[in-house]
Amino acid sequence: MTPAQNRIAPSSKGIPEATIARLPVYLRALTQLLEQDICTISSSELAEAAGVNSAQLRKDLSYLGSYGTRGVGYDVEYLILKIGRQVGWSQEWPVIIVGLGNLGTALANYAGFSSRGFHIVAMVDVAPEQVGRKINGVVVSDLGELESVITGTGAAIAVIATPPVAAQLVCDRLVEQGVTSILNFAATVLTVPDGVTVRKVDLGQELQILAYHEQRKAGGAFDCPTLLPTRAMPHFLVAKENEMK
Amino acid sequence: MTPAQNRIAPSSKGIPEATIARLPVYLRALTQLLEQDICTISSSELAEAAGVNSAQLRKDLSYLGSYGTRGVGYDVEYLILKIGRQVGWSQEWPVIIVGLGNLGTALANYAGFSSRGFHIVAMVDVAPEQVGRKINGVVVSDLGELESVITGTGAAIAVIATPPVAAQLVCDRLVEQGVTSILNFAATVLTVPDGVTVRKVDLGQELQILAYHEQRKAGGAFDCPTLLPTRAMPHFLVAKENEMK
DNA sequence: TTATGTGAAAGCGTTCACAGCC
DNA sequence: GGCTGTGAACGCTTTCACATAA
Numbered sequence: 386m387t388p389a390q391n392r393i394a395p396s397s398k399g400i401p402e403a404t405i406a407r408l409p410v411y412l413r414a415l416t417q418l419l420e421q422d423i424c425t426i427s428s429s430e431l432a433e434a435a436g437v438n439s440a441q442l443r444k445d446l447s448y449l450g451s452y453g454t455r456g457v458g459y460d461v462e463y464l465i466l467k468i469g470r471q472v473g474w475s476q477e478w479p480v481i482i483v484g485l486g487n488l489g490t491a492l493a494n495y496a497g498f499s500s501r502g503f504h505i506v507a508m509v510d511v512a513p514e515q516v517g518r519k520i521n522g523v524v525v526s527d528l529g530e531l532e533s534v535i536t537g538t539g540a541a542i543a544v545i546a547t548p549p550v551a552a553q554l555v556c557d558r559l560v561e562q563g564v565t566s567i568l569n570f571a572a573t574v575l576t577v578p579d580g581v582t583v584r585k586v587d588l589g590q591e592l593q594i595l596a597y598h599e600q601r602k603a604g605g606a607f608d609c610p611t612l613l614p615t616r617a618m619p620h621f622l623v624a625k626e627n628e629m630k
Numbered sequence: 631m632t633p634a635q636n637r638i639a640p641s642s643k644g645i646p647e648a649t650i651a652r653l654p655v656y657l658r659a660l661t662q663l664l665e666q667d668i669c670t671i672s673s674s675e676l677a678e679a680a681g682v683n684s685a686q687l688r689k690d691l692s693y694l695g696s697y698g699t700r701g702v703g704y705d706v707e708y709l710i711l712k713i714g715r716q717v718g719w720s721q722e723w724p725v726i727i728v729g730l731g732n733l734g735t736a737l738a739n740y741a742g743f744s745s746r747g748f749h750i751v752a753m754v755d756v757a758p759e760q761v762g763r764k765i766n767g768v769v770v771s772d773l774g775e776l777e778s779v780i781t782g783t784g785a786a787i788a789v790i791a792t793p794p795v796a797a798q799l800v801c802d803r804l805v806e807q808g809v810t811s812i813l814n815f816a817a818t819v820l821t822v823p824d825g826v827t828v829r830k831v832d833l834g835q836e837l838q839i840l841a842y843h844e845q846r847k848a849g850g851a852f853d854c855p856t857l858l859p860t861r862a863m864p865h866f867l868v869a870k871e872n873e874m875k
Numbered sequence: 876t877t878a879t880g881t882g883a884a885a886g887c888g889t890t891c892a893c894a895g896c897c
Numbered sequence: 898g899g900c901t902g903t904g905a906a907c908g909c910t911t912t913c914a915c916a917t918a919a
Contacts, residue, residue, distance in 0.1 A: 403888060405842050409835040413817060427900065436819035440890055447902055455901045456897040473841035480837070491736035497817055497834035502841070542840055565847055566840035572658060572742055574681035582843045584836050589742035590654040591829050592725070595787055595811035596718035596747070597650050598827045602810055603786075648910060672878065685912055692880055700879045700918045 400471075404445045408468050409501075410435045411442070415465045427458040479506040479540040481564075483555050484547030485515050485525055488570055492544060493520045506538040511551075531555070535562040542566040549573040645716075649690045653717050654746075655680045656687070660710045672703040724751040724785040726809075728800050729792035730760050730770055733815055737789060738765045751783040756796075776800070780807040787811040794818040 414434040418426060428446075432439035446452060446459070452467050453459045469475065480503050482489055492498070493505055510516060511528040518525045526534050535543075543564045545552050552571035559567065560581055569575050569585045577583055659679040663671060673691075677684035691697065691704075697712050698704045714720065725748050727738055737743070738750055755761060756773040763770045771779050780788075788809045790797050797816035804812065805826055814820055814830045822828055 409838040473845040487736040487739045491732040494732045501834045589746045593654040600718040701877045
């Protein structure tokens with residue numbers, strides 16, 4: 386990814402990834418403020434609305450430029466404009482979704498996408514019962530048409546919501562056709578060439594991280610003498626465990 | 631959150647957050663290996679399967695203990711056991727879902743939860759047409775019963791998939807009843823007391839981060855003289871923009 | 876000889892604290 | 898007086914490189 390980012394190097398090079406990930410949060414906080422007719426805001430107030438430290442907010446904004454007024458704060462509209470431009474609000478992004486199970490269908494209907502400038506222009510699935518179905522006015526295409534659908538829509542961003550086994554295959558075909566940004570909901574590590582950006586959202590993993598903390602709160606990862614076997618852990622492992630003692 | 635973590639301090643204190651977030655990834659890679667009847671694996675091979683650096687993998691595992699054999703590698707089953715215990719695989723976690731729109735319903739049906747030891751024990755929604763519906767054998771309760779549902783099930787982990795405006799209110803009620811881990815899909819910053827862990831999944835934000843990178847690849851955040859107004863950006867902002875020049 | 880486990884070094888990200896400007 | 902913008906300090910994460918053990 387590093388070589389790819391060097392290759393790009395546009396006008397404003399070198400905004401840290403961590404900052405980029407927070408820009409959308411600021412953007413939402415700001416639009417909410419605007420709806421309340423608040424025109425000016427200080428870094429500490431905006432920071433609280435965004436759930437971050439005020440020093441962090443100022444540093445983040447400083448990467449974009451000096452858009453505040455000392456002694457006063459930031460002009461909400463102007464800041465929205467400047468951050469919005471960075472995040473690509475000045476254009477509509479065509480997006481295609483591959484895999485229309487429960488999750489894929491929910492994503493296709495998700496209002497949070499269209500309200501932020503993303504437009505689902507195509508959907509693709511293997512299951513014959515899905516193909517031909519209409520979601521939000523767009524017809525689901527067959528997986529075989531994946532290539533023509535991409536070139537036809539010109540989408541550079543794709544969402545993968547297939548079962549894990551299919552994900553890498555689909556990914557390869559997407560990249561082959563020029564997709565350069567992928568949001569991956571499949572529980573697999575995707576391998577992509579330089580220049581392609583992948584973000585992974587693993588719902589099971591998120592819960593497992595919570596479970597880790599939960600266990601800690603309850604009294605730690607007890608290295609108890611007798612293991613309690615449950616559906617969560619495959620049976621043969623329980624046997625293995627006892628053998629190890 | 632820091633004071634909360636100090637208060638906990640169980641047996642194995644001080645595994646870095648970044649490591650914890652990767653444990654589930656290792657766990658899945660390992661279980662896949664086991665299904666292929668691979669019993670032993672080196673750090674570099676496992677690292678590749680998990681999509682990380684081999685030095686990173688070794689360092690991560692070293693926080694849990696010395697479970698490898700020098701010159702050989704790791705015993706897959708034993709490692710699954712050890713990591714699994716850390717992540718809480720040794721027990722079933724009851725989880726409740728609040729908000730059963732498209733996303734909430736998809737989550738309720740999501741197989742990746744149950745396969746990892748999470749059991750949806752209750753679901754809650756305000757909409758009368760949702761209440762009483764059965765998903766995976768569990769009936770959707772009315773929002774008014776939220777408190778009794780939590781105490782009845784003893785769930786410590788909750789998923790919020792409500793509209794943004796309702797999220798903080800629901801969150802407060804959850805915390806009030808003893809929920810200490812929350813997975814938040816609502817596009818809002820949640821405020822919680824110390825001792826409560828929140829993880830946020832913002833789907834729109836993920837796409838915006840991709841859009842940022844996409845824009846960079848296409849040639850940068852053009853500070854172009856004429857702004858192209860689109861549905862993505864509210865109209866009044868376009869006016870503002872021109873006025874600023 | 877091979878591959879783990881781990882101090883030490885390098886790289887990032889966050890926070891501090893204050894100079895600079897309104 | 899008040900708040901931004903930012904160098905410097907700090908802490909966390911990753912990577913390196915090698916001593917250590919099978």
